[in-house]
Amino acid sequence: MGKNNMGQMHIIAQLSAGQGLEPGGWRWPGEDKAAFMNDDIFIKGAQLAEKGKLDGFFLVDVPAISADIATTPQGSSLDPIVLMALMAKATTHIGLISTMSTSIYEPYSIARTMRSLDLVSKGRMGWNVVTTGNPHALLNYFAGTPAHGEKHGRAQEVWEAVLRLWGSWPEGALKLDVASGHFADDKLIKPINFKGEYVSSKGPINLPPSPQGMPAVFTAGGGQYGYDFAATKADAMYGNPPTLEYAKAFWQQLSSSIRQAGRNPDEFTVFNGIGVSIASSEKEALERRIALDELGDPSSRQQYLSHMLSIPITGLDIDAPIPDRLLKLARPNRQDHRSQYAYDLAMKGFTIREVLAHGPINYHPVFLGTPESIADKLQQWFEAGTGKGFNIIGDTGLSSLADFVDQVVPILQKRGLLRTEYSGSTLREHLGLPYRNGFAEFEAKAPQATIK
Template sequence: MGFSPRSGSQTDMDQFVRYAQAAERGKVQLLFIADTPVLDVDLDHHAPHHMVDPLLILTVLARETERIGLVTTASTTFTEPYNLARQFKALDVISHGRAGWNAVTTSDPAAAANFGATIPPRAEKYERAHEVIQIVQALWGSWEKDAWLLDVNGKRFADMDKIQPVNLQGKHTASRGPLPIPPSEQGQPVIFQAGGGSYGLELAGRYASGVYANPYTIEDAQTQRQVLGDAAKRAGRDPDEVKMLAGFMPTIAPSRQAALQRRRFLDEVVDLNQRVRYLGAMIGLPLGPAQLDEPLTADQLADAKPSPHDPRSDRALAVAREGWTLRDVLAHGVIDYHPVVAGTATDVADHMQQWFEAGACDGYSIAVDSYHDGFVDQVVPILQERGLFHDDYEGPTLRENLGAHEQYGLDPRLTTPARQ
């Protein structure tokens, strides 16, 4: 199970520390900070997404926590493998084996422009991603596990015969190596992946131990999990090695009505005018801000049709048919990118139990709301009482706590070539 911060002061490290320590108190396996290398929102109307480099934030958190995993995103498209390998291995050593890398490609042209480049064709972008991940893993394994001697008196710090260059040359990138960093307590960072499509699925199936997924229904999640397992099999791996983490967004309050009121309050900081128009596109109606505090009319309900291209549309129309104002329809979370559970701690626990027991996921990526309260102290005890969540960490490293397979350097099982 992983936590993802959503908003608040993006430059207040004390707040990040409080948040991470609370999650660790709840025995949450990892903290995930997303990243996009671009200013991607209008700050006149939206809270910022990523203001501080997440690797620096996680380095701060590594010194203020003991067990929780520390995972962030870094692009394979515009970052060289040596930089990635060094930065994440450094975080892994600093945190004593708790680092993870969410390896993704970049698709935003504005982000590409920050690197003086354009987005390459999709096939080329993923071809480079395979090269980057393989070179990074080789660099992580460029020290044998017992190479680090640290014999200060004998002035022999490492056995140089056990530290070797990798000398890898691909079509798009290369590295000689080795890294100047010894193994961590878990050997090397754990790889995660996020992103859909056949190319992203192959990337996840070959390399990832955890996959961030965005299913909106149990049926969709079951399908995604099966397809992910099939991709792992094709790569020569055990499907159980790839854990699918389904995202959802809880808002916890003493009652469902209080939770809905809380979400209305949180929505005051977002651009509801834009969101109501988006809602209209989902259900086939020209909606605008003038109708925010009114429900759909009988004529509108008769004309409304859920978009076949958006899995959230059926629920959006179903909530609208209950007679809520459009402001309240939006407060139900019908256009959020994860399922929203607005209710009591028991409601949230029930959602998690239902999905897990249906085989819809291996765990969760939880984007808690801006209050950052309720989950650890209210939901976790319910899950523990039901025998669905552990009472303590399995060990000191992320690899142990995620149940990830042991790996150091390149995975020797990946003998079949990646898609070209």
């Protein structure tokens, strides 16, 4: 592909539990087998993302042990808030995005923690707003799990209370006048007296705004609730579309919701999750992924592929294509939108092992091949209209992120698809967002909560 004429894409890198997309990535030669508890790995990851002039570095938070802890550390991680503080001091420009769940944390805890990090990083923080559906995580904090409606109702209230808290100390209230002894204008710093059905906070917050005002607000999720929440309450959204066509439809529907909320879709970015496996040829990339599958649990992946294709394939020769007698009965499972891709791969005659290696059962689609071909696919998605952004996840860990930054990023930069230098210093500036501090700018567009 040639030069781009559509502006530049936004890219965030992700390194959760110190590793990449594949459960067996921690066993890959050269990776730190204890990366999940090594803060230096995360600091180096953020520095790599900054080296590539990416927009941000993202850490998820799963505060519960995973069911497959016997074979993978993917559910084990250091508290991302601790890591964010360390990364903020070791970098100067890269945006830093962390999850803090509305189901677990109280508004003041989120507001104060995120504002502290935003000040420490000089305006580079992003808050990923999510609800927690993992019952094990919820039971680590509470005696029971909330009903579906309560979870969403609480999320709305926490979001609003956090933004009101951020706005309770407005720009200009901090004076720092040594001569007069005037530290701050207390007439401008006011309580919020927020009282909702699920959460309350008196306020005000005890810290001033950062150079970007408040952290950029991210969210993740699908369905109409996810669209509406993103359209009215977020600056950016994480997506996990399995195919290009799905990604285009996702962005079209979200754009419509954003317009209906009275906002401009051009000021919003969807970061589509993309796994990458980089090698000197597509054949070598596929072999790399096959080797990674062997380091994980291929039998469980084969079982799930059986579920996706609606046919029994466990026990079949994994190094042979699915027999025609079964393939004729195969149907994509409508309950899993990744199933169509798995079905298409099976119909092309790939062996079961090769089908799995292409990544149809991964949470994100996988781009495998040479640096040039991966750059081509990213450009294709970008120019097709999928929301302008990507959340890149390597297949193993730090080494695969380094491969992306060192081999794919220069190609994208040469094509004019990525910046070669930062033009701003805050995350909001990286994303093309204006300075913002508080709830006021959303008031005309968001449902009102109870303020007493």
